[in-house]
Amino acid sequence: MTAVTATTADTFRPALHYAAxxxxxxxxxxxxxxxxxxxxxxxxxxxxxxxxxxxxxxxxxxxxxxxxxxxxxxxxxxxxxxxxxxxxxxxxxxxxxxxxxxxxxxxxxxxxxxxxxxxxxxxxxxxxxxxxxxxxxxxxxxxxxxxxxxxxxxxxxxxxxxxxxxxxxxxxxxxxxxxxxxxxxxxxxxxxxxxxxxxxxxxxxxxxxxxxxxxxxxxxxxxxxxxxxxxxxxxxxxxxxxxxxxxxxxxxxxxxxxxxxxxxxxxxxxxxxxxxxxxxxxxxxxxxxxxxxxxxxxxxxxxxxxxxxxxxxxxxxxxxxxxxxxxxxxxxxxxxxxxxxxxxxELAPRAGQSPSFSLAAVEISEGQRVLDGAAGSVQRIEFTATPGTAEEFGLIVRGEGAQGTRIGIRPAEALIVVDRRESGHTDFHESFASIDAAPIRATDGGYEITVYVDRCSVEVFAQGGRITLTELIFPAATSTQVSLYASGGTATLTSLNVTQYA
Known part of the structure; x- marks a missing residue:
């Protein structure tokens, strides 16, 4: 963690990343x-x-x-x-x-x-x-x-x-x-x-x-x-x-x-x-x-x-x-x-480390489901899932109401996307609000994603780290919800583990 911690006046100072x-x-x-x-x-x-x-x-x-x-x-x-x-x-x-x-x-x-x-x-x-x-x-x-x-x-x-x-x-x-x-x-x-x-x-x-x-x-x-x-x-x-x-x-x-x-x-x-x-x-x-x-x-x-x-x-x-x-x-x-x-x-998962929130074998249904007990602004989220009929499914992090950063899989398009159009403060530059995509293919029929969430960023490591997406975000300090979502059908959550860092 950086030497200076976040304060009310410095909402976005990271806890897991170095900043001067x-x-x-x-x-x-x-x-x-x-x-x-x-x-x-x-x-x-x-x-x-x-x-x-x-x-x-x-x-x-x-x-x-x-x-x-x-x-x-x-x-x-x-x-x-x-x-x-x-x-x-x-x-x-x-x-x-x-x-x-x-x-x-x-x-x-x-x-x-x-x-x-x-x-x-x-x-x-x-x-x-x-x-x-x-x-x-x-x-x-x-x-x-x-x-x-x-x-x-x-x-x-x-x-x-x-x-x-x-x-x-x-x-x-x-x-x-x-x-x-x-x-x-x-x-x-x-x-x-x-x-x-x-x-x-x-x-x-x-x-x-x-x-x-x-x-x-x-x-x-x-x-x-x-x-x-x-x-x-x-x-x-x-x-x-x-x-x-x-x-x-x-x-x-x-x-x-x-x-x-x-x-x-x-x-x-x-x-x-x-x-x-x-x-x-x-x-x-x-x-x-x-x-x-x-x-x-x-x-x-x-x-x-x-x-x-x-x-x-x-x-x-x-x-x-x-x-x-x-x-x-x-x-x-x-x-x-x-x-x-x-x-x-120190961020690497350690043997015997227990997550603060876990979920397994759950259908990800149409719409958004807030996960009570998973909220946080500095955390590691480990997510595995298998596709079903959904056009897109995944996680919403640093969420609150309609706001949040979406990390989703589009199986038919073979894409993983990070959508930060509703990630909080996005209007400081015309090119910031974006949907960014990378090619991804299922491994043994499923997807495995680890997300490191910090006060001003998400870093996504998918399929054993063979695909990564790093994105700045600037959410409100109160935007801490974690949700599952799907659109156009359903998918199956195999496992989800959340480890809190702050």
Whole structure:
């Protein structure tokens, strides 16, 4: 839970998600697990609650749920804004920034140069280092270390690549307007050699940003590894606005080869549903993964907002939360590969944990049924059901009277939908009220959905996390009802469990 709890004047401050105390945040940066602590850095305006003055904010956690906010880590100045990037633990001091027995953390970030700079208008990659575990940072005097003379070269994600032929640093960054991920190689983080590029491919309806590259075992088999390349884009998402996509394939230390490309080149607008999306909701963007997580787990977090209305969401004095941290796995599905994502950390269901409300083997009949005893504003809802004659059936959360957020299944259309047209405060921007959909198919004749409800959001994980939808909502504090609903017929609720968090 965030350090600041909700008050009457701050109805929407999340309990399960990180939000800065009183400023703006957007893209997560520099995610790393180091010396037992998860470090979340992020794009931050330390002077206001709208975008601007881009610097790296900083928060830490030991359980991925309770976050402590720290002072700004890397601040903008008169010459540069500090755009997105990543952090590596340079355990062998390849950079030379370490001293004695202290190996440095090294941040690789985008310098967005301002008018007073001789590089005004250029985006290039720079370094900063920390010798105290990530709390204070010193900019490298030789910045930038990689400059293509481009106005849209940004968001470096750096990993350590290990092979029989040796090991070295690999950077994935973007030429945003060209829909291209470019890969570079370095032995010391200071001098970089171009390796290859990837793209355009699949979704190209907006600029490409915030790439990530990592290996995952298929179906948990460590002998069968595939590489995942994620890239975010704005706009051009499957339900409009900001979104993230991914490709699965191979990386040989030089070139990424995709096995899951649908459109080679600029996208086909009619094929958006065929692309592989990190999340189908409106509010999951710039997602990247943590480095050096124990046991080889792959954990990701995204910015829970959409550039269509990001600066106007009705929160104060803070603006924008992060998503839940998700554990990501890779699975073979009908001859291809699909990511699955589940909530990580203390929110994950625990053995022996008893829900506060349960229901089983109930017909979901036409209309709406309020579930007495299930109400709450911060909760996990686990729902399984089988279709019947209903055109649509599901849950209404954060409800009160006619208001509420609908999470429904449309079996004949093979869709799961989140309808936030009656989710409370929706008129602050013309594009906010929406019905957002994702393809879904029954598994063994049924549907399994887990919903994390918070004071300003719902995160939906369906069919074992193979489909996710993340949505901001802004209901009244009194809107806490949970209901079942169906239209055009009936369905059968197999089980429903509600766990309250606040």
């Amino acid at each position: 105390r009183n400023t703006w945040l957007n893209d997560p940066n520099g995610l790393i697990h180091h010396e037992g602590v998860y470090h979340l850095y992020y794009q931050n305006n330390p002077r206001d609650n709208v975008w601007g003055n881009m610097s790296w904010g900083h928060a830490t956690s030991t359980d991925l749920l309770t976050w402590t906010e720290h002072p700004v880590a890397i601040a903008c100045d008169e010459f540069e804004d500090i755009f997105s990037g990543s952090i590596v633990f340079d355990r062998h001091n390849t950079s030379g920034f370490g001293t004695g027995s202290t190996a440095p953390l090294v941040a690789v970030y985008t310098s967005a140069y301002k008018t007073p700079s001789a590089l005004h208008g250029v985006q290039a990659q720079s370094l900063a280092y920390s010798l105290d575990g990530g709390y204070t940072w010193t900019k490298h005097p030789g910045n930038p270390v990689l400059n293509r003379g481009s106005a849209d070269f940004r968001d470096p994600k750096v990993i350590r690549y290990e092979s029989d032929a040796g090991s070295y640093w690999v950077m994935a960054a973007v030429e945003a307007q060209d829909f291209e991920v470019v890969f570079y190689k370095s032995h010391d983080l200071k001098y970089w050699e171009l390796l290859s590029s990837f793209g355009p491919a699949n979704a190209t309806g907006g600029v490409w940003e915030c790439p990530d590259l990592f290996p995952l075992p298929v179906d948990g088999d460590p002998e069968n590894l595939k590489w995942v390349l994620t890239v975010n884009l704005n706009p051009g998402g499957p339900n409009d606005g900001s979104a993230g996509q991914y490709f699965v394939g191979d990386f040989d230390g030089t070139t990424f080869t995709s096995d899951t490309t649908v459109t080679d080149g600029l996208q086909d607008p009619d094929r958006l549903a065929e692309y592989q999306w990190l999340d189908w909701g409106r509010d999951y963007y710039a997602a990247v993964s943590f480095s050096d997580v124990p046991d080889g787990r792959r954990l990701m977090i995204g910015w829970m907002n959409n550039w269509q209305y990001a600066n106007e969401i009705p929160t104060s004095p803070w603006r924008s939360p992060m998503s839940l941290v998700r554990e990501v796995s890779l699975h073979s599905v009908e001859g291809s590969w699909r990511l699955a994502q589940l909530a990580a950390g």
